Amino acid sequence: MNDRTVNTALQLSIAAVERDTGIGKDTLRVWERRYGFPQPHRDASGDRLYPLDQVERLRVIKRLLDGGHRPAQVVALPIDELDALARGRSSVETSPDAAVASGREQMPAESAEVHAYLALLKRHDAELLRRALLQDAMRMGISRFVTEVVAPLNYGVGQAWMRGELEVFEEHLYSEVIQRALRTAIDAIPLGEAAQSRPKVLMTTVPQEPHVLGLLMAEAMLALEGCRCVQLGAQLPLGNMLMAAQAHAADVLVLSFSSLLQAAQVFDALAELRDRLPRAVELWAGGSNPALRKRLPEGVRVTAALTDLAHSVHDWRERHRVSGF
Incomplete structure (x- = not known):
């Protein structure tokens, strides 16, 4: 294998870098123009290829951004300075997660x-x-x-x-x-009686959100309340969420949002789903994304903490018991 083949094999496309780091393609291009980093190579077709050392540096930058730093403060820094910041107390204390x-x-x-x-x-x-x-x-x-x-x-x-x-x-x-x-x-959690197993809850993430750990933590809390939970995994297209809600006769759709997503992505997904879901299907959102602490589309219920889910379930049952469910 020649050197050129080895080097190409150890570089990632812009789509792979987006998946790996959580930094969007448009953002990577803007940083390239504005800050001079990253500095991708080009393949024979002119497409960007990112060496692994640059991808590793982008991971550290993403961590620092999640910890409260601004792009202008960190993107152009060399890796040793980024590492020093990442080890500092300020970025640890301000982590939004x-x-x-x-x-x-x-x-x-x-x-x-x-x-x-x-x-x-x-x-x-x-x-x-x-x-x-x-x-x-x-x-x-x-x-x-x-x-x-x-x-x-x-x-x-x-x-x-x-x-x-x-x-x-x-x-x-x-x-x-x-x-x-x-x-x-x-x-290992026993399923409750049929009458107490509602609401029936679908759980997934939007296409830009790959993380499912928050969903599993929420499922554990909901299962303890006797809910029937259906996990659909990560990154389900919105249209398929609508189809699944109908197919499963769901009462609630639960979405988890990490700090990976931009605020506009959170707002747009929730607004579209709330507009297209039947009104009888409630939409609950949770996670570490700061957008969830802002004004969201009407009809979206935010669970600010895992411990709030029990209250959400109790509230749902009270309202639907009165309604004759």
């Missing part, structure tokens, strides 16, 4: 349990990590497990990555293990 994940206004300092789980993750023993998580779920009950273990651990893993203590593959390993553990715990 913290409060919504657990329902607390501020995340506590990383606990001994979080440090213990991070140590297991660094050992790369996925099965041991999964068993330890399931033991905590059985010991604590799933509600406390989700809010007191999973939410702080998600935050701790993210911050460990920012401090340079975890590699990307280790973060991916954690995501896979925690999703398996949550699904196992959810499957």
